Amino acid sequence: MSSPLDSYTSSLDELRFSDEAKARMVDGLRAVASERQARSAEVLSMPAARPARRSRRWLSVAAGLTLALVLGGGGTVAVAAGVLPNPADVLSDVFGGAPAETELLNEVGRPIGASATSNGVTVTAAAVAGDRSNYTVVYDVRFDDPSVLEGIEPGEDGTLPLVADTDRHIDGVMAGGGGAWFYDADPGDDTIQYAETMGFTTWNGAGIVGRTMRFSMSGIRAYDAEGGYATLVTGDWDLKFEMNYVDTTVDLPAGQKTTWQGAGVTIDAVAVSSVGVTVDYTIGRQMGDLGPSGQLSDEALARQDAVIGLPVTVTFADGMTFDATNANTYAQERDDGTSAVNKKATYDRIVAAGDIVSVTVGDVEIPVNAA
């Protein structure tokens, strides 16, 4: 005589995904695996060590909001319902320094609200701002027992001496990278903030806006006095949300010719937005095999710089500049001996698109008002 629990197990065995659903999952996993392989060939990626904070340069953004909306198309996006924060409340502290204009942040940013709890720590994706290729997401990290944060004080740059073990995947992306840091927007509460600025290349060039983000965090470690790490907390925090925000990307005229270290360069595409800059160019040389990542010789570094070192600078209305030369860079070698290079960077601020004057690629200055 069979046990009813045999019936239970045989009943569950009947529950299966369709072949179509399994095929979709295989395709999705293959895309992720390909992306990871591409990352291994990527020139620059998210720093393993604590990222150096960029200098705090803030623009006046009193004017230009209307221009930002016009340049970006002023499209509306779906926003999650429920009790969600104003984007400005989340994004105003993300880069440190003086806060940007609240109205602008609320226009370009979007609340998220996805949340996961594990081992007494709740990670919530609070808000996102971005453009076609770049984004900044702020995550709230709330501790049921905030005493674990005792003794963790911000450094001179305002960041906390913490590093997170994280991974993220956006549907359709091929390669990407960026930086991340912790800060404490309100030292009086039991929550700290984790911010990521990333840039991604997509397979079809359609960009990341509206795509699904899957973010996971498995631990937070604290730096000790010797420069090592001590585990602060581990867990499984898996978040999924849509990259819905106002895309203020403006495509600038391209096709200009220049040179870099003696090689011909064609500027294929330049785009700016309220949050970042993206530049594509083709250069008539290849860097070849540079050897093991992280152990580049001076000669390898020179070969790398000869392909991806083309300077990129964004100039703002108040005369301040943002150096995007060392942006997230992806270089693909072509059969004709050239390299297709893509650079993406988020600024250390959020600006009205109308306050962006020009982008200079090598010695070619491209005015934004020419778009």
Added chain:
Amino acid sequence: MTTVPAVPDRDPERLVRAYADLVLRVCYTYLRSTADAEDVCQDTLIKLVCREEPFRSLDHERAWVVRVAANACKNLLRNRAAHAEVSLDDVPEPASGDAPGEGALRRRDGCVLDAVMALPLPQREAVFLHYYAGYGARAIAELAGVSENAVHQRLSRARAQLRETLKGDYDEFPA
């Protein structure tokens, strides 16, 4: 001569073949629905593909998949409770309409499955992990984050409830 155990590869076809249906059953156990199962499965297997550390064995890999999928389901339940703006304890677990396959499942051995699915989540989880996934009390304790005693208690209560619910249909029920 020593034998070095083979480290499982991360071939997408193998992972989906080995774990997709298992994750589906995990989702059904925790969520009482398969509506979010494909997302949970994809998220879980993406994490597996992206995981840097190798697994010691296929058993190690399988336990990891079950744990990650179970945690994903628990987070889904918490998120639903949070968005409802009431406490988790007050929120009924989802009982959505049958997804493809669920109807046939219910018709086949409906009374037993329904009895198990009617158990509170901690007991349902213990029954699934023990009787379906084949884990012992220690492994279930690690997966569920509770003591081994608590696991034994949950299984005992689950069996008692099932015995009561299925009285007359099944006389040979494990004690």
